[in-house]
Amino acid sequence: MSRPSVAVVALSLLVVSPVRSQEFLGALGDGIARIQADGTRVSYLTRAMSSFAVGVDETAGKLYWANSLGGNRIERSNLDGSGSETLFDIDGLSAYLEVDPAGKLYWIDNGVLRRSNLDGSAREDLRMGVGLGLSLDLVRGKVYWTEGGDVRRGNLDGTADEDVVLGQGAFALAVDPTGPGKIYWAQAPGVLARANLDGSMIEMLGPGPPTPSQIALDPAEGKLYFANGLANDVRRVNLDGSSPEVLLDGLGVGVNGLAVAPGVGKVYVPSFSNPGQIRVVNLDGTMPGVVVLGTGLAALAVDPLNGLVYVADNSGRRVSRVNLDGSNAEVLIEEPDFVRDVEVDPVGGKVYWIETAQLKRANLDGSSVEVLVDPTDASPFDALELDLTAGKLYWLDDSAGFLRRADLDGSNVEDVVPVGFGQAGLALDPVGGHVYWGETDKIRRAGLDGTNAMDLIAISGTAFSLMLDLPAGRISWFEFPAMRVQAANLDGSGAEELFSTISYGQPVFALESLPPVVVPLPPWATGVVALLLVLSGWVVLGRRGAA
Numbered sequence: 001m002s003r004p005s006v007a008v009v010a011l012s013l014l015v016v017s018p019v020r021s022q023e024f025l026g027a028l029g030d031g032i033a034r035i036q037a038d039g040t041r042v043s044y045l046t047r048a049m050s051s052f053a054v055g056v057d058e059t060a061g062k063l064y065w066a067n068s069l070g071g072n073r074i075e076r077s078n079l080d081g082s083g084s085e086t087l088f089d090i091d092g093l094s095a096y097l098e099v100d101p102a103g104k105l106y107w108i109d110n111g112v113l114r115r116s117n118l119d120g121s122a123r124e125d126l127r128m129g130v131g132l133g134l135s136l137d138l139v140r141g142k143v144y145w146t147e148g149g150d151v152r153r154g155n156l157d158g159t160a161d162e163d164v165v166l167g168q169g170a171f172a173l174a175v176d177p178t179g180p181g182k183i184y185w186a187q188a189p190g191v192l193a194r195a196n197l198d199g200s201m202i203e204m205l206g207p208g209p210p211t212p213s214q215i216a217l218d219p220a221e222g223k224l225y226f227a228n229g230l231a232n233d234v235r236r237v238n239l240d241g242s243s244p245e246v247l248l249d250g251l252g253v254g255v256n257g258l259a260v261a262p263g264v265g266k267v268y269v270p271s272f273s274n275p276g277q278i279r280v281v282n283l284d285g286t287m288p289g290v291v292v293l294g295t296g297l298a299a300l301a302v303d304p305l306n307g308l309v310y311v312a313d314n315s316g317r318r319v320s321r322v323n324l325d326g327s328n329a330e331v332l333i334e335e336p337d338f339v340r341d342v343e344v345d346p347v348g349g350k351v352y353w354i355e356t357a358q359l360k361r362a363n364l365d366g367s368s369v370e371v372l373v374d375p376t377d378a379s380p381f382d383a384l385e386l387d388l389t390a391g392k393l394y395w396l397d398d399s400a401g402f403l404r405r406a407d408l409d410g411s412n413v414e415d416v417v418p419v420g421f422g423q424a425g426l427a428l429d430p431v432g433g434h435v436y437w438g439e440t441d442k443i444r445r446a447g448l449d450g451t452n453a454m455d456l457i458a459i460s461g462t463a464f465s466l467m468l469d470l471p472a473g474r475i476s477w478f479e480f481p482a483m484r485v486q487a488a489n490l491d492g493s494g495a496e497e498l499f500s501t502i503s504y505g506q507p508v509f510a511l512e513s514l515p516p517v518v519v520p521l522p523p524w525a526t527g528v529v530a531l532l533l534v535l536s537g538w539v540v541l542g543r544r545g546a547a
Helices: 008-012 523-541
Strands: 016-019 023-028 031-036 041-047 054-057 062-067 073-078 085-089 096-100 104-109 112-117 124-128 134-137 142-147 150-155 162-165 170-176 182-187 191-196 203-207 215-218 223-228 233-238 245-248 259-261 266-270 278-282 297-303 308-313 318-323 330-334 339-345 350-355 358-363 370-373 381-387 392-397 402-407 414-418 426-429 434-439 442-447 454-458 461-469 474-481 484-489 496-500 510-513 517-520
Touching: 023 297, 054 096, 054 259, 054 266, 062 096, 062 104, 096 134, 104 134, 142 170, 150 170, 162 182, 170 215, 182 215, 215 259, 245 266, 245 278, 297 510, 308 339, 308 350, 318 339, 318 350, 339 381, 350 381, 358 381, 381 426, 392 426, 426 461, 434 461, 461 510, 474 510
Parallel strands: 134 170, 297 339
Antiparallel strands: 016 517, 023 031, 023 510, 031 041, 054 062, 062 073, 073 085, 096 104, 104 112, 112 124, 134 142, 142 150, 150 162, 170 182, 182 191, 191 203, 215 223, 223 233, 233 245, 259 266, 266 278, 297 308, 308 318, 318 330, 339 350, 350 358, 358 370, 381 392, 392 402, 402 414, 426 434, 434 442, 442 454, 461 474, 474 484, 484 496
16 A cells, blocks of 8 residues: 655754744844844843953953943953953942953952852952052962052962052053063153063163053063053164054044953054944054954944844944854954944845945955945935835935935935934835834835825834835834834834833834744654654545555
8 A cells, every 4th residue: 555645854944943033133232133023132242342341361362341331341252352241340440350260250340359150150349549550470479559650569369468569650461471571661751661570680771651550461572562541653663662563543432441362463452432332452563353343333234144233333433243153353444434323235245334424335255345425415325215116315414404316326316315413324125115214203104106105104203214014914013212112013003112222221222123043843743743744644635546
């Protein structure tokens, strides 16, 4: 007897189940977070940072920093920026941080020298009243710090403290533990100095950082590095103070810290204010990238094909991207003016963005930048959307008071429809033939050619980050200053609050919906599906022959 002719081949294909799960990426004041439909923040992809202090554990391949943005805390990641995590909160701003790869982390906050295990556990206070300097001598088991401009030291647990150098006005420290050892420091007015580890044989080496900054050593190469907070650059000299040179300049405001990792040939430079990131510098002065995104996240665009999210960073004035799991953050384009929105065409291999009053695009890796629209009146643009089916890009022209569009190469610019005050969000439905945008206290809709313009939804304030879920027939947006995410049907009916963001304590600067999740079926479920198919085939098809 033959069995039913069931499409057995299909069994190997039915191993995944597409599950629609409303989930967003939100650009918050302190990073990019995954947000569930109920407003629960699942996890951070990236944490924006503002920092003086950074430390490197070359043995474990970890980077530590003190983040003062949105509170004070110690964070760490892998050296390439992946695997970022918050270890613990601290009491105040920390400008100095050192790592002992044997298992301890040292830092100063609120004038207290503290330490913990590398995972943040077993925190303890070692010394009160410390100042602007911290360094470790792991060969001899000593920690050095400044106190009232004097250099002091103790055992790594803080015991047996003693004076080392008195009356020099020291505010930054670095210890060379090799050989007989030396201690280096910066002192006013902008002088580098050094002495033996017991404080004897003080030497003035020459000009140093004019403002409180961190210094770091590469003893093997005979170099001393320091962050020049006044000129906002990184400089280095030989250990005797000779051959001064600028390693990297043009870093923006607030360069006051650095850490050197000679084993990997890198210098890590955090910035306290804009551009709000940790830059990675090769020892030859070239800069391969960054490991933490900036602080002024203005817009997001998801590339589901390549698993990337593109970021318009307004304060840092750049376009960046990062994997959807938060790894491999990189700056693609740095601009002289504000970056206000970003969109991506993964199939065409292009990323588009607004730089104040220009529309630009580049390849997905940031190369081949083109200016697409450059108006003579330099009026600022706001939101940007792509209609890849029709080969059009749409944007809101704030000063001109028009929704405009052009071909993807910037040609054939035309006015679509007049827009009112407070326009801030834009979304396209190429299939239904509609464009949606926000104005003060309302969301409007029109045909893609501007016809049949109408008020669609009454809101309270301004609608940012309009998003369409076409399969579900829904539109959602972030409403400011109500600090909530709202949704409605595409015809404007059924408006409801999805969740409030008041508990976040910060606005959601941008919101982007994530594509539906594909969930693999467990082995037992695959077997159940196979059994159902077999049974279904037997019942429906019946027996197709006799033995």
